[in-house]
Amino acid sequence: MAPSAMSSGRDDWTAALSEARPVPYWLDDPGRPGPEPALTGADTCDLLVVGGGYSGLWTALNAKERDPDRDVVLLEGREVGWAASGRNGGFCAASLTHGLPNGLTRWPDEIHTLEKLGRRNLDEIEAALARHGIDCDFERTGEIGVATETYQAWELRDWHRELTEKGLADGIDFLDADAVRAEVDSPTFEAGLWDRTGVAMLHPAKLAWGLKRACLDLGVRVYEHTPALDLRPYGAGMAVRTPYGGVRARRVALATNIFPSLLRRVRSYTVPVYDYALMTEPLGAERLASLGWRNRQGLGDSANQFHYFRLSADNRVLWGGYDAVHHYGGRVRAEYDDRPETYAKLAGHFFTCFPQLEGVRFTHAWGGAIDTCSRFSAFFGTAHRGKVAYAAGYTGLGVGATRFGADVMLDLLDGEDTERTRLEMVRRKPLPFPPEPFAWTGIALTKWSLARADARAGHRNLWLRTMDRLGLGFDS
Helix, strand or coil, X not given: CCCCCXXXXXXXXXXXXXXXXXXXXXXXXXXXXXXXXXXXEEEEEEEEEECCCHHHHHHHHHHHHHCCCCCEEEECCCCXXXXXXXXXXXXXXXXXXXXXXXXXXXXXXXXXXXXXHHHHHHHHHHHHHHHCCCCCCCECCCEEEEECCHHHHHHHHHHHHHHHHCCCCCCEEEECHHHHHHHECCXXXXXXXXXXXXXXXXXHHHHHXXXXXXXHHCCCEEECCCCCCEEEEECCEEEEEECCEEEEEEEEEXXXXXXXXXXXXXXXXXEEEEEEEEEECCCCHHHHHHHECCCCXXXXXXXXXXXXXXXXXXCCEEEEECCCECCCCCCCCHHHHCCHHHHHHHHHHHHHHCHHHCCCCEEEEEXXXXXXXXXXXXXXXXXXXXXXXXXXXXXXXXXXXXXXXXXHHHHHHHCCCCCCCCXXXXXXXXXCCCCCCHHHHHHHHHHHHHHHHHHCCCCCCHHHHHHHHHCCCCCC
16 A cells, blocks of 8 residues: 555554564465475476476476376475465466556557456366365455555546446446445545456465375376476487486476576576565454455555455455565575564554554564566466477466466477467567666666655656656566
C-alpha cells in the first residue's frame, strides 16, 4: 500500500514479532516428506529435468503424462520445493503475463489468446490435483486488487471500463468502497477489482511435495541433494555432471529459474530480487469475524510497492511484499532470507491495514529470491540445436504459470508447432539486464522512483517513463 496509507502513527510492532521463527511457514511442517537419495554413479534417460521447483516438477510430470514410456530423470540441488516453490504466498493465478495490465501493454495483439491459455492452464492445474490426489488446500476464491488511495480508486474504475470495452472483463467486478469493505474490512480500502475465478489459493509446499509424489508414482527418477554442475554435448544427446556422477540424456529441460543457468548466455536475462512475508497465529472466530473475509479471496494493493495477503487453511493471515531487495552482483545467499528491518516495516503496515487485529502475534517471518526479468513474465528458448530447452523469469507469479512454461519447454524439445510455441511471448526474449554496477544502480533508482510515485498520487518521473518506453522495469 502507498506509504501515506501505511503511516500508522506507531513506530514499533516488535512485540508482535518477538516469537516469530525465521523459517517459511509452509515448510515448517512435521509431515514434510524426506528427500530422495542423491545420485551416485551414472544414469541415462530420454529427458533430464534440472531443478526441483514447480517448473521442473510440472515438466517431469507432464512429460510422463504425454508419453508414459518416456524415461525421465529429475535432479534437485537441495530438496524439492525448498526455494521459491516452498516459500511463496500461495497465489495460483491464471495470468501468464504478470497480470492483465502488463500483458495488454506488451502483447496487445495476443492478449485474448494469452488470457484463454492462462484460464485453461489454471483449469488443468485443478484437474491434475484431482487426478493425482494432491491435497494442497486448493481454493479457487479469486483475488481482489484493492485501492488504498483515491487516485488508485479512480484508476481501478477506469481500468475496469477499459477491460469491459476490450472484452476482457468477464468474471471481473468493480467494487466501490462499501462493496470492497463488505468483502474484507479495512479502513484503508477505497475500491477493489475482484477477479472471481482467475486465482486460486493453495499451500505452496504441499503442492511441490504432491507433484514430487505424482512424478515418482509415474516412474520419474528423482535425485535430491544432487546439484547439476555443468552441461555439455555428448554424442547425439547431452551430459550433465553432478558431484558424484552424471546423467546422459537425449533432451534436457532447464528449470533452475533464479539460480545460475547452465547456459551462460541466459544468465543476463534475470536478476534475483528478495521478497519477504509474515504469517500470523491462527485467528479465533471473533477476530476472523471482525475482518469479514467470508469468501477467502487473495488480496493485493495497487501501489507500486505493493502488499499481498491471504488466509491460510487454518485461518492465519499471510502478509508479504512491499520491500523488494536486490543485492549488488545478483547474489543469492541464505543469509538474505532473513531481514528483521523488513519484518518490522511489514508488521507496522499490517496493523495499519487491520487495526482490529491489534494484539495478534506473528509466528513465522521469512524471505526468498524471485527470478525477475525485464518484462516481468516468463521467457523461453532452446540451445544445442534444440536438445536443451529453458524457461525462467516468472517474477513472482510462477505458481500457476510454471505449468504453462513446462508445456512450452516440452513442445520445444519435441519439435511441435503448437498454439503455445507460436506466441510472440514465447518466440521473443526480454531485454537483458546490463552488467554491474549498472544493473544495481538502475534497479536502485527505479525503486526510489516507484516509492516517489506512490507518494505523489502515482505520478511517474522521467526515469520511470524512460524505462517504460525501453521495455525495462522493476516490479516490487
